[in-house]
Protein backbone atom coordinates (compact mmCIF):
# COMPACT_ATOMS: atom_id res chain seq x y z
CA UNK A 1 0.00 0.00 0.00
CA UNK A 2 1.30 3.46 -0.84
CA UNK A 3 2.17 5.69 2.11
CA UNK A 4 -0.85 7.70 3.10
CA UNK A 5 0.88 11.00 3.65
CA UNK A 6 -2.23 12.91 2.73
CA UNK A 7 -3.92 11.75 5.92
CA UNK A 8 -1.22 13.11 8.15
CA UNK A 9 -2.90 15.46 10.57
CA UNK A 10 -1.65 18.98 10.05
CA UNK A 11 -0.63 19.20 13.69
CA UNK A 12 2.03 16.63 13.03
CA UNK A 13 3.72 18.74 10.42
CA UNK A 14 4.08 21.73 12.67
CA UNK A 15 5.11 22.42 16.18
CA UNK A 16 7.70 19.70 16.58
CA UNK A 17 10.99 20.69 18.08
CA UNK A 18 12.85 19.90 14.92
CA UNK A 19 10.97 22.41 12.79
CA UNK A 20 11.16 23.70 10.12
CA UNK A 21 9.79 20.39 8.96
CA UNK A 22 9.57 20.03 5.23
CA UNK A 23 12.92 21.61 4.66
CA UNK A 24 14.33 20.03 1.57
CA UNK A 25 17.19 17.79 2.53
CA UNK A 26 18.83 15.09 0.49
CA UNK A 27 16.92 12.74 2.75
CA UNK A 28 13.39 13.64 2.09
CA UNK A 29 12.81 13.75 -1.63
CA UNK A 30 11.40 10.27 -1.30
CA UNK A 31 8.48 11.66 0.67
CA UNK A 32 6.02 13.01 -1.85
CA UNK A 33 4.41 15.40 0.56
CA UNK A 34 7.71 16.96 1.48
CA UNK A 35 8.45 17.62 -2.16
CA UNK A 36 5.45 19.92 -2.28
CA UNK A 37 6.64 22.04 0.60
CA UNK A 38 8.87 25.01 -0.16
CA UNK A 39 12.56 24.35 0.19
CA UNK A 40 14.71 26.63 2.26
CA UNK A 41 17.76 28.20 0.71
CA UNK A 42 21.01 26.65 1.90
CA UNK A 43 21.20 28.05 5.40
CA UNK A 44 24.41 28.94 7.14
CA UNK A 45 24.91 27.96 10.75
CA UNK A 46 22.10 29.00 13.03
CA UNK A 47 24.06 29.73 16.20
CA UNK A 48 22.33 28.41 19.27
CA UNK A 49 20.12 25.92 17.49
CA UNK A 50 20.24 22.47 19.08
CA UNK A 51 21.22 19.60 16.80
CA UNK A 52 20.16 16.13 17.91
CA UNK A 53 22.49 13.17 17.50
CA UNK A 54 19.51 11.30 16.08
CA UNK A 55 15.86 12.24 15.65
CA UNK A 56 13.80 9.14 14.96
CA UNK A 57 10.58 11.13 14.74
CA UNK A 58 11.64 12.66 11.46
CA UNK A 59 11.65 9.20 9.92
CA UNK A 60 8.52 8.08 11.70
CA UNK A 61 6.17 10.98 10.98
CA UNK A 62 5.93 10.66 7.19
CA UNK A 63 5.42 6.92 7.61
CA UNK A 64 3.17 6.89 10.63
CA UNK A 65 -0.05 5.89 8.85
CA UNK A 66 1.66 3.18 6.87
CA UNK A 67 3.27 1.84 10.03
CA UNK A 68 -0.02 1.95 11.92
CA UNK A 69 -1.69 0.01 9.12
CA UNK A 70 1.08 -2.61 9.24
CA UNK A 71 0.85 -2.95 13.01
CA UNK A 72 -2.95 -3.04 12.77
CA UNK A 73 -2.70 -5.95 10.35
CA UNK A 74 -0.69 -7.92 12.91
CA UNK A 75 -3.36 -7.23 15.52
CA UNK A 76 -6.11 -8.20 13.07
CA UNK A 77 -4.42 -11.49 12.22
CA UNK A 78 -3.06 -12.11 15.75
CA UNK A 79 0.22 -13.43 14.35
CA UNK A 80 2.43 -12.20 17.14
CA UNK A 81 5.47 -14.46 16.95
CA UNK A 82 7.16 -15.30 13.61
CA UNK A 83 4.22 -16.20 11.32
CA UNK A 84 3.41 -14.47 8.05
CA UNK A 85 4.48 -10.91 9.04
CA UNK A 86 7.99 -12.16 9.78
CA UNK A 87 8.06 -14.59 6.84
CA UNK A 88 7.07 -11.77 4.48
CA UNK A 89 9.88 -9.60 5.83
CA UNK A 90 12.34 -12.48 5.52
CA UNK A 91 11.46 -13.01 1.85
CA UNK A 92 11.88 -9.31 1.02
CA UNK A 93 15.07 -8.99 3.06
CA UNK A 94 16.67 -12.01 1.37
CA UNK A 95 15.84 -10.63 -2.05
CA UNK A 96 17.14 -7.14 -1.14
CA UNK A 97 20.44 -8.53 0.09
CA UNK A 98 20.74 -11.09 -2.69
CA UNK A 99 21.05 -14.02 -0.28
CA UNK A 100 19.24 -17.34 -0.22
CA UNK A 101 17.98 -17.04 3.36
CA UNK A 102 17.10 -14.30 5.81
CA UNK A 103 15.95 -15.42 9.25
CA UNK A 104 14.36 -12.94 11.63
CA UNK A 105 15.26 -13.14 15.29
CA UNK A 106 14.99 -11.25 18.54
CA UNK A 107 18.11 -9.01 18.40
CA UNK A 108 21.45 -8.45 16.74
CA UNK A 109 23.10 -10.10 19.73
CA UNK A 110 20.99 -13.23 19.25
CA UNK A 111 21.66 -13.08 15.49
CA UNK A 112 25.41 -13.22 16.19
CA UNK A 113 25.00 -16.19 18.52
CA UNK A 114 22.68 -17.96 16.04
CA UNK A 115 25.14 -17.36 13.18
CA UNK A 116 28.04 -18.73 15.23
CA UNK A 117 26.06 -21.74 16.47
CA UNK A 118 24.68 -22.45 12.98
CA UNK A 119 28.25 -22.40 11.64
CA UNK A 120 29.11 -25.10 14.16
CA UNK A 121 31.21 -22.90 16.45
CA UNK A 122 31.24 -24.18 20.03
CA UNK A 123 33.42 -25.21 22.98
CA UNK A 124 37.03 -25.89 22.03
CA UNK A 125 36.94 -23.42 19.11
CA UNK A 126 38.39 -19.93 18.91
CA UNK A 127 36.93 -17.08 16.87
CA UNK A 128 39.04 -14.11 15.74
CA UNK A 129 37.46 -10.68 15.95
CA UNK A 130 38.10 -7.00 16.68
CA UNK A 131 38.56 -5.27 20.03
CA UNK A 132 36.87 -2.13 18.67
CA UNK A 133 33.18 -2.86 18.42
CA UNK A 134 30.03 -3.14 20.47
CA UNK A 135 30.31 -5.65 23.30
CA UNK A 136 28.06 -8.23 21.58
CA UNK A 137 30.67 -8.94 18.89
CA UNK A 138 32.71 -10.67 21.60
CA UNK A 139 30.05 -11.73 24.12
CA UNK A 140 28.24 -13.75 21.43
CA UNK A 141 31.42 -15.81 20.90
CA UNK A 142 31.53 -16.55 24.62
CA UNK A 143 27.85 -17.41 24.60
CA UNK A 144 28.49 -19.90 21.81
CA UNK A 145 30.98 -21.55 24.19
CA UNK A 146 34.02 -20.55 22.12
CA UNK A 147 37.08 -18.42 22.92
CA UNK A 148 37.36 -14.91 21.43
CA UNK A 149 40.81 -14.07 20.05
CA UNK A 150 41.42 -10.42 19.17
CA UNK A 151 43.54 -8.64 16.57
CA UNK A 152 44.07 -4.89 16.20
CA UNK A 153 42.22 -2.58 13.83
CA UNK A 154 43.17 -0.65 10.72
CA UNK A 155 43.41 2.95 12.00
CA UNK A 156 42.09 4.36 8.71
CA UNK A 157 38.77 2.49 8.79
CA UNK A 158 38.54 1.29 12.42
CA UNK A 159 37.73 -2.18 11.04
CA UNK A 160 39.60 -5.38 11.90
CA UNK A 161 42.99 -5.25 10.18
CA UNK A 162 43.59 -8.21 7.85
CA UNK A 163 47.36 -7.92 8.48
CA UNK A 164 46.90 -8.01 12.24
CA UNK A 165 44.47 -10.93 11.84
CA UNK A 166 47.03 -12.88 9.82
CA UNK A 167 49.72 -12.23 12.41
CA UNK A 168 47.43 -13.63 15.11
CA UNK A 169 46.58 -16.66 12.96
CA UNK A 170 50.30 -17.34 12.54
CA UNK A 171 50.90 -17.23 16.31
CA UNK A 172 50.02 -19.96 18.78
CA UNK A 173 46.51 -19.57 20.16
CA UNK A 174 44.77 -21.06 23.19
CA UNK A 175 42.34 -22.94 20.91
CA UNK A 176 42.25 -23.59 17.17
CA UNK A 177 40.74 -20.62 15.31
CA UNK A 178 37.73 -21.85 13.32
CA UNK A 179 36.15 -18.58 12.26
CA UNK A 180 36.79 -14.88 11.72
CA UNK A 181 34.11 -12.41 12.72
CA UNK A 182 34.88 -9.03 11.13
CA UNK A 183 32.56 -6.15 12.05
CA UNK A 184 31.41 -3.71 9.34
CA UNK A 185 31.87 -0.83 11.74
CA UNK A 186 30.02 2.47 11.29
CA UNK A 187 28.43 1.18 8.05
CA UNK A 188 31.56 0.34 6.06
CA UNK A 189 32.49 -3.24 5.18
CA UNK A 190 35.69 -4.74 6.51
CA UNK A 191 38.25 -5.44 3.76
CA UNK A 192 36.50 -8.45 2.27
CA UNK A 193 39.02 -9.02 -0.50
CA UNK A 194 41.54 -9.78 2.23
CA UNK A 195 39.19 -11.64 4.56
CA UNK A 196 37.84 -13.95 1.88
CA UNK A 197 41.43 -14.86 0.95
CA UNK A 198 42.32 -15.38 4.63
CA UNK A 199 39.22 -17.53 5.07
CA UNK A 200 40.13 -19.70 2.08
CA UNK A 201 43.80 -20.04 2.98
CA UNK A 202 43.17 -20.96 6.60
CA UNK A 203 39.96 -22.95 6.11
CA UNK A 204 37.96 -20.57 8.33
CA UNK A 205 34.29 -19.76 8.45
CA UNK A 206 33.62 -16.07 7.80
CA UNK A 207 30.89 -14.54 9.93
CA UNK A 208 29.93 -10.91 9.30
CA UNK A 209 28.81 -8.64 12.10
CA UNK A 210 26.68 -6.48 9.82
CA UNK A 211 24.70 -4.91 12.68
CA UNK A 212 25.59 -1.39 11.48
CA UNK A 213 25.72 -2.03 7.77
CA UNK A 214 22.38 -2.69 6.09
CA UNK A 215 22.92 -1.89 2.40
CA UNK A 216 26.72 -1.51 2.60
CA UNK A 217 28.65 -3.19 -0.19
CA UNK A 218 32.07 -4.59 -0.92
CA UNK A 219 32.94 -4.92 -4.62
CA UNK A 220 29.25 -4.71 -5.46
CA UNK A 221 28.19 -7.47 -3.05
CA UNK A 222 25.94 -6.45 -0.19
CA UNK A 223 26.95 -6.99 3.42
CA UNK A 224 25.14 -10.12 4.50
CA UNK A 225 26.12 -12.00 1.36
CA UNK A 226 29.88 -11.72 1.75
CA UNK A 227 30.61 -14.36 4.37
CA UNK A 228 29.27 -17.80 5.23
CA UNK A 229 26.68 -16.12 7.38
CA UNK A 230 25.95 -12.66 8.77
CA UNK A 231 24.17 -11.00 11.66
CA UNK A 232 22.10 -7.81 11.46
CA UNK A 233 20.66 -5.66 14.24
CA UNK A 234 17.47 -3.65 13.90
CA UNK A 235 17.91 -1.86 17.22
CA UNK A 236 16.04 1.45 16.90
CA UNK A 237 19.16 3.53 16.26
CA UNK A 238 20.36 1.33 13.39
CA UNK A 239 20.01 2.52 9.78
CA UNK A 240 17.30 -0.11 9.25
CA UNK A 241 15.46 -0.13 12.54
CA UNK A 242 12.56 -1.85 14.26
CA UNK A 243 10.31 -0.47 16.98
CA UNK A 244 12.06 -2.48 19.65
CA UNK A 245 14.67 -5.22 19.66
CA UNK A 246 15.03 -7.32 16.51
CA UNK A 247 17.76 -8.92 14.43
CA UNK A 248 18.36 -11.19 11.48
CA UNK A 249 20.72 -13.86 10.23
CA UNK A 250 21.55 -13.96 6.50
CA UNK A 251 23.16 -16.90 4.74
CA UNK A 252 23.39 -18.66 1.40
CA UNK A 253 23.69 -22.02 3.11
CA UNK A 254 20.53 -24.16 3.30
CA UNK A 255 22.09 -26.11 6.15
CA UNK A 256 22.90 -23.01 8.25
CA UNK A 257 19.43 -21.60 7.61
CA UNK A 258 17.80 -24.79 8.77
CA UNK A 259 19.93 -24.74 11.94
CA UNK A 260 19.07 -21.10 12.67
CA UNK A 261 15.35 -21.88 12.36
CA UNK A 262 15.76 -24.77 14.78
CA UNK A 263 17.98 -22.92 17.28
CA UNK A 264 15.81 -19.78 17.46
CA UNK A 265 12.89 -22.01 18.57
CA UNK A 266 14.45 -23.92 21.47
CA UNK A 267 16.12 -26.43 19.19
CA UNK A 268 12.78 -27.69 17.82
CA UNK A 269 12.32 -28.98 14.31
CA UNK A 270 9.06 -30.66 15.33
CA UNK A 271 6.89 -29.02 17.97
CA UNK A 272 7.97 -30.12 21.47
CA UNK A 273 10.71 -32.42 20.18
CA UNK A 274 14.03 -30.75 21.04
CA UNK A 275 17.03 -31.86 19.00
CA UNK A 276 19.48 -29.41 20.58
CA UNK A 277 19.49 -26.86 23.36
CA UNK A 278 18.55 -23.74 21.43
CA UNK A 279 17.00 -20.58 22.80
CA UNK A 280 13.95 -18.38 22.44
CA UNK A 281 15.34 -15.99 19.85
CA UNK A 282 12.30 -15.39 17.64
CA UNK A 283 11.29 -12.16 15.92
CA UNK A 284 7.84 -10.89 16.79
CA UNK A 285 5.19 -10.08 14.22
CA UNK A 286 5.07 -6.35 14.93
CA UNK A 287 8.78 -6.00 14.20
CA UNK A 288 8.45 -8.04 11.00
CA UNK A 289 5.57 -5.85 9.82
CA UNK A 290 7.37 -2.60 10.65
CA UNK A 291 10.59 -3.75 9.01
CA UNK A 292 8.70 -4.73 5.84
CA UNK A 293 7.46 -1.14 5.57
CA UNK A 294 10.88 0.36 6.23
CA UNK A 295 12.58 -1.94 3.70
CA UNK A 296 10.81 0.04 0.98
CA UNK A 297 12.64 3.20 2.04
CA UNK A 298 16.02 1.99 3.22
CA UNK A 299 17.84 2.53 -0.07
CA UNK A 300 16.69 6.16 -0.14
CA UNK A 301 17.68 6.63 3.49
CA UNK A 302 21.13 5.19 2.82
CA UNK A 303 21.53 7.49 -0.19
CA UNK A 304 20.56 10.40 2.04
CA UNK A 305 23.16 9.35 4.63
CA UNK A 306 25.78 9.33 1.87
CA UNK A 307 24.75 12.85 0.88
CA UNK A 308 24.94 14.03 4.51
CA UNK A 309 28.43 12.51 4.82
CA UNK A 310 29.54 14.18 1.58
CA UNK A 311 28.29 17.51 2.89
CA UNK A 312 30.19 17.11 6.19
CA UNK A 313 33.33 16.39 4.14
CA UNK A 314 32.79 19.53 2.09
CA UNK A 315 32.00 21.71 5.09
CA UNK A 316 35.05 20.55 7.05
CA UNK A 317 37.26 21.06 4.01
CA UNK A 318 35.83 24.53 3.37
CA UNK A 319 36.44 25.46 7.01
CA UNK A 320 40.07 24.33 6.67
CA UNK A 321 39.65 21.84 9.51
CA UNK A 322 40.24 18.55 7.70
CA UNK A 323 43.73 17.18 8.26
CA UNK A 324 45.37 14.72 5.90
CA UNK A 325 46.67 11.38 7.10
CA UNK A 326 45.41 8.88 9.61
CA UNK A 327 45.95 10.57 12.96
CA UNK A 328 44.90 14.09 13.91
CA UNK A 329 47.44 16.75 14.89
CA UNK A 330 45.24 19.62 16.09
CA UNK A 331 42.16 19.51 13.90
CA UNK A 332 40.08 16.61 12.72
CA UNK A 333 40.70 13.60 10.53
CA UNK A 334 37.59 12.80 8.54
CA UNK A 335 36.24 9.31 7.98
CA UNK A 336 36.72 7.91 4.49
CA UNK A 337 35.18 5.45 2.11
CA UNK A 338 37.88 3.04 0.94
CA UNK A 339 38.11 1.70 -2.65
CA UNK A 340 35.80 -1.25 -3.20
CA UNK A 341 33.46 -0.19 -0.45
CA UNK A 342 30.04 1.42 -0.53
CA UNK A 343 29.69 3.05 2.87
CA UNK A 344 26.20 3.58 4.30
CA UNK A 345 27.38 5.98 7.00
CA UNK A 346 25.59 4.48 9.96
CA UNK A 347 27.93 6.80 11.82
CA UNK A 348 30.10 9.73 10.75
CA UNK A 349 33.11 9.45 13.02
CA UNK A 350 35.89 11.99 13.15
CA UNK A 351 39.20 11.66 15.00
CA UNK A 352 40.37 14.56 17.08
CA UNK A 353 42.99 14.83 19.84
CA UNK A 354 41.00 16.84 22.42
CA UNK A 355 37.95 14.68 21.90
CA UNK A 356 36.45 14.84 25.41
CA UNK A 357 36.74 18.63 25.63
CA UNK A 358 35.19 18.97 22.17
CA UNK A 359 32.32 16.73 23.19
CA UNK A 360 31.67 18.88 26.29
CA UNK A 361 31.84 22.02 24.16
CA UNK A 362 29.26 20.61 21.74
CA UNK A 363 27.03 19.39 24.57
CA UNK A 364 27.04 22.90 26.09
CA UNK A 365 25.64 24.08 22.74
CA UNK A 366 23.07 21.26 22.72
CA UNK A 367 24.78 19.57 19.80
CA UNK A 368 24.66 15.81 20.09
CA UNK A 369 27.68 13.56 19.66
CA UNK A 370 28.58 10.07 20.82
CA UNK A 371 31.64 7.94 21.44
CA UNK A 372 31.59 4.54 19.79
CA UNK A 373 33.43 3.15 21.75
CA UNK A 374 35.18 4.70 24.77
CA UNK A 375 36.69 1.44 26.08
CA UNK A 376 38.03 -1.20 23.70
CA UNK A 377 36.68 -4.66 24.40
CA UNK A 378 39.95 -6.14 25.69
CA UNK A 379 39.94 -3.56 28.48
CA UNK A 380 36.33 -4.11 29.55
CA UNK A 381 35.97 -5.41 33.12
CA UNK A 382 33.64 -8.18 31.96
CA UNK A 383 36.28 -9.50 29.55
CA UNK A 384 39.30 -9.51 31.89
CA UNK A 385 39.32 -13.29 31.77
CA UNK A 386 40.45 -13.10 28.12
CA UNK A 387 43.84 -12.15 29.55
CA UNK A 388 44.59 -9.05 27.46
CA UNK A 389 46.10 -5.89 28.93
CA UNK A 390 46.58 -2.22 28.16
CA UNK A 391 48.93 -1.83 25.19
CA UNK A 392 47.93 -5.09 23.45
CA UNK A 393 45.96 -3.30 20.70
CA UNK A 394 47.40 0.22 20.38
CA UNK A 395 45.30 1.22 17.37
CA UNK A 396 42.03 0.28 19.07
CA UNK A 397 43.16 2.03 22.24
CA UNK A 398 44.10 5.20 20.39
CA UNK A 399 40.84 5.14 18.45
CA UNK A 400 38.91 4.84 21.72
CA UNK A 401 40.59 8.09 22.87
CA UNK A 402 40.09 10.03 19.63
CA UNK A 403 36.83 9.04 17.93
CA UNK A 404 33.74 11.23 18.02
CA UNK A 405 30.53 10.41 16.14
CA UNK A 406 28.66 13.47 14.89
CA UNK A 407 24.94 13.74 14.21
CA UNK A 408 24.01 11.79 11.10
CA UNK A 409 20.65 10.52 9.96
CA UNK A 410 18.83 10.75 6.63
CA UNK A 411 16.73 13.74 7.59
CA UNK A 412 19.55 15.84 9.10
CA UNK A 413 19.27 19.29 7.58
CA UNK A 414 21.95 21.28 5.87
CA UNK A 415 21.67 24.17 8.31
CA UNK A 416 22.12 21.73 11.18
CA UNK A 417 25.31 20.42 9.61
CA UNK A 418 26.56 24.00 9.25
CA UNK A 419 25.86 24.50 12.95
CA UNK A 420 27.83 21.38 13.90
CA UNK A 421 30.85 22.29 11.79
CA UNK A 422 30.78 25.94 12.86
CA UNK A 423 30.78 24.87 16.52
CA UNK A 424 33.75 22.56 15.93
CA UNK A 425 35.56 25.38 14.11
CA UNK A 426 34.90 27.67 17.06
CA UNK A 427 36.29 25.07 19.48
CA UNK A 428 39.41 24.56 17.40
CA UNK A 429 40.06 28.25 16.77
Ligand SMILES: Cc1ncc(COP(=O)(O)O)c(C=O)c1O
Pocket residue numbers: 107108109110112133134136137183209211212232233234235245246247
Ligand atom coordinates in the same frame (compact mmCIF):
# COMPACT_ATOMS: atom_id res chain seq x y z
C1 LIG B 1 28.51 -3.99 15.86
C2 LIG B 1 27.32 -4.48 16.64
N1 LIG B 1 27.19 -5.80 16.88
C3 LIG B 1 26.14 -6.29 17.55
C4 LIG B 1 25.15 -5.47 18.03
C5 LIG B 1 24.05 -6.05 18.85
O1 LIG B 1 22.78 -5.78 18.34
P1 LIG B 1 21.51 -5.67 19.29
O2 LIG B 1 21.63 -4.42 20.09
O3 LIG B 1 20.36 -5.66 18.33
O4 LIG B 1 21.49 -6.89 20.15
C6 LIG B 1 25.22 -4.10 17.79
C7 LIG B 1 24.16 -3.16 18.23
O5 LIG B 1 24.20 -2.48 19.18
C8 LIG B 1 26.35 -3.58 17.10
O6 LIG B 1 26.49 -2.27 16.86
